[in-house]
Amino acid sequence: MSVSILDNIKGRFGFGCMRLPMQGEEVDIEETKRMVDAFMASGLNYFDTAHVYLSGRSELAVKECLTSRYPRESYVLADKLTSELFSKEEDILPLFEKQLKCCGVDYFDVYLMHAVDRHIYPQYENTRAFEILSDLKQQGKIRRMGLSYHDSGEFLDKILTEHPEIDVVQIQFNYVDYEDATVQSRLVYETCEKHGKPIIVMEPVKGGGLVKLPEEAQKIFDDLNARTGHTYSNAAYALRFAGSFPQIAMVLSGMGSKEQMLDNLSAMQPVQPLDEAEKEAIQQVTEVFRGLHLIPCTACHYCTDGCPMQIQIPDLFAVLNAKNVFHDGIANYYYENSLTVGGHGKASDCIECGHCEGICPQHLPVIELLKQVSEVFDKKA
Ligand code: SF4
Numbered sequence: 001m002s003v004s005i006l007d008n009i010k011g012r013f014g015f016g017c018m019r020l021p022m023q024g025e026e027v028d029i030e031e032t033k034r035m036v037d038a039f040m041a042s043g044l045n046y047f048d049t050a051h052v053y054l055s056g057r058s059e060l061a062v063k064e065c066l067t068s069r070y071p072r073e074s075y076v077l078a079d080k081l082t083s084e085l086f087s088k089e090e091d092i093l094p095l096f097e098k099q100l101k102c103c104g105v106d107y108f109d110v111y112l113m114h115a116v117d118r119h120i121y122p123q124y125e126n127t128r129a130f131e132i133l134s135d136l137k138q139q140g141k142i143r144r145m146g147l148s149y150h151d152s153g154e155f156l157d158k159i160l161t162e163h164p165e166i167d168v169v170q171i172q173f174n175y176v177d178y179e180d181a182t183v184q185s186r187l188v189y190e191t192c193e194k195h196g197k198p199i200i201v202m203e204p205v206k207g208g209g210l211v212k213l214p215e216e217a218q219k220i221f222d223d224l225n226a227r228t229g230h231t232y233s234n235a236a237y238a239l240r241f242a243g244s245f246p247q248i249a250m251v252l253s254g255m256g257s258k259e260q261m262l263d264n265l266s267a268m269q270p271v272q273p274l275d276e277a278e279k280e281a282i283q284q285v286t287e288v289f290r291g292l293h294l295i296p297c298t299a300c301h302y303c304t305d306g307c308p309m310q311i312q313i314p315d316l317f318a319v320l321n322a323k324n325v326f327h328d329g330i331a332n333y334y335y336e337n338s339l340t341v342g343g344h345g346k347a348s349d350c351i352e353c354g355h356c357e358g359i360c361p362q363h364l365p366v367i368e369l370l371k372q373v374s375e376v377f378d379k380k381a
Pocket residue numbers: 306307308309310311313349350351352353354355356357366367370
């Protein structure tokens with residue numbers, strides 16, 4: 001039996017609204033409505049958004065596609081307090097009210113302090129965010145309060161010891177990060193378990209990085225499917241990995257199409273835990289990844305809004321990964337004709353202002369990594 005966050009949550013698989021289908025710069029509302037309908041029809045009801053997702057468009061799409069079309073008690077909605085959007089205590093309540101309005105609701109089921117790590121934690125402490133969220137919970141405007149978290153198990157232990165009022169923790173958890181020295185998925189999981197906190201999983205497919213696998217890793221899953229007669233996709237194995245742990249109450253997936261959603265649902269509604277042979281295959285795939293030393297960017301895009309050179313940082317990392325893993329010749333084409341045009345800077349245009357590094361939840365040395373991108377793709381320039 002897994003733990004539970006709220007009685008009215010159905011299932012253990014949630015709709016992450018950070019990578020909704022797009023038409024140009026705007027959310028594809030009709031496709032999103034179809035996805036919401038398919039999700040609800042499957043018997044699930046957990047939705048996760050944030051004001052910063054899709055530069056404000058995610059919350060508005062949630063209103064248009066979900067909250068204006070379904071009764072309030074039929075779905076569970078999670079939103080977040082993001083540190084970049086407030087600097088002092090007085091800013092928090094107006095921001096919260098604005099978020100309720102954007103989403104078209106008068107309470108959030110789950111409300112999380114966003115992307116907490118050792119650098120941002122003092123901001124939440126100094127602005128009395130913990131007390132303010134506790135008050136909102138007393139008033140019924142929040143039903144559960146929590147953290148979305150990106151740091152070590154040890155630091156989380158300190159936070160949960162100082163703030164036992166935290167109800168739930170959202171963590172990055174996937175098979176590649178499970179023993180990763182920086183992300184520490186296992187240690188963070190064990191810390192939540194020690195404090196008895198239910199866990200919400202984000203990035204179970206590592207921002208899509210566990211969908212298209214290197215040839216050697218793909219062969220491991222292909223051989224497994226051939227032996228067992230199953231047809232699980234790579235994403236399905238990654239989601240089922242997260243769903244196999246008892247302290248995990250909810251696994252979120254940021255789905256960008258109905259097709260992707262149906263694939264995810266086939267593995268997660270209901271959750272189908274991994275058997276021993278599947279666990280062994282995942283271990284082997286993890287070893288393949290370890291040998292590749294890829295840039296562990298999850299494509300969350302938190303860094304891009306404030307980049308003065310409008311460098312499409314995660315996309316540049318993705319092309320470098322693609323080139324290194326798949327020896328992908330088309331990567332050069334994308335770099336030159338798609339990713340660095342229309343006002344978007346090349347990797348070599350970085351002025352080293354440091355904005356991106358201050359905000360990256362993966363703590364990536366973006367400036368140094370962009371130099372590597374530049375080395376490979378800007379050579380001819
Ligand atoms: S350090 Fe470079 S990539 Fe990062 S925000 Fe500044 S200009 Fe953009």
